[in-house]
Amino acid sequence: MPGVYDQFAMDVCFASSPQHADVLNEDFVAATSGGAVVIDGAGTPEGADSGCVHGVAWYSRAVGYALVARMAELERPLHDCLAQAIIHVRDLHRADCDLGHPGTPSSTVTAIRENGDRLDYLVLADSPLVLDLADRIEVICDHRVDAFQREMPASMRENPLGSAEYRAGLREYIAEWRRHRNVEGGFWVASSQPDAAAHALTGTVPLADVSAAALLSDGASRLVDRFGLLSWRDLLDLLDNQGPAELVRRVRDVERNTAEQYPGKAHDDATAAYCRFGRL
Template structure:
């Protein structure tokens, strides 16, 4: 297999809270999240959480081929929790969480799991591509965003509206009628979007955090086919560069309303043929 990985923090002085890694036949991508402006209740922080969970998940996927992806994620969440529940307040509303995308090649199939608003791009040898995304967070967010999208990104008014929005969003985290994301509760794994496709039908598999899908799904400056062409020709770094260029052209979010002017962006592109 041939892998290309690109990642970029939201800013030069910001910690990258995305995590991506691969081993033979397996790959994971996580996008960590907290509540902006709030203490997390975790002395380690969001980047530690997404990195630790990602590393444990990668190991479990490779070491436990008989386990389902849901079982692997639940076990990894449980193991991550055990590493810091004695020193961190994991019941706190702003405790770290993370999206998860995981794939594993096994028994002639490409198994996949998506939890939260990161995405998986599956490209067939025929050239057809499909995107697997957990839309529940987007659907809940659309109901709550209100003034967030009407105010200039980065303004004091926008910051206040964003804090109110995130507080409302947090109240619906890992609840029926809300959305599901990896946090301290292993049961969240049971709500992941899962599936499998024949491995020999695929040309490539791409895992993307939502900061790297903006060019397509928020800005509308490229189709998935065009994004794939960039990945195949010049790689993940170029796709991220184009995303940053678009973000820089609209710093106050007037043209493309969004919570953050820039976001951590990560792409793992796995070429199978």
């Protein structure tokens, strides 16, 4: 006789797209039969030294694959899986790179994992997890970074890359970032400090209550939380009816048509993973 959850299915689809065709995608996405991970890498602005020979895309990929491997241990809480993954990646590049450098690669991490009759989740920084629950939508996202991730100073935006004014602005921008990253009262991201994982938002919900989950980098969630063109319900419906690739296409369309209207990062890497839960 099949058990209660033997017929429970997880149906996942995802799409991921770099901000431009000629740059590396610094987002990472992975899905297994019982979980999904979306990671959005961050480093220093173009033209700045990072102390790392590998780069942000490498970091996102390395911490993503390491996390997926550690999530196999169901008895290990997700924040501990992430701490172990951060240690693994730190050890991969500590010999060649200056991990104390303020520009060392870092990333958000958003993960879900089936665990018996529960769904565990973890959200570190601002890649939203949107849970479609029986009676409500729950959005889990840590916006602490917003207070410190300000726009580039005018001296960077208005002067040529490499000019003295640009470099001065860059130093100011990096110093601001450095002061608040992975410190009490600041914001927390995956980088080279495993204790950052303990600051992730974590929780667990009954699997039977979850009809779907969307894991999004902020490049994909911007139709809702930056442009205000969709509600979270609309976004879930779009994912359900047309899939993650269509969501990314819509983001690019809006970016192309409204570049002047929304100052700041015109394009961003965009990743969406959409997971449906239910009986076959």
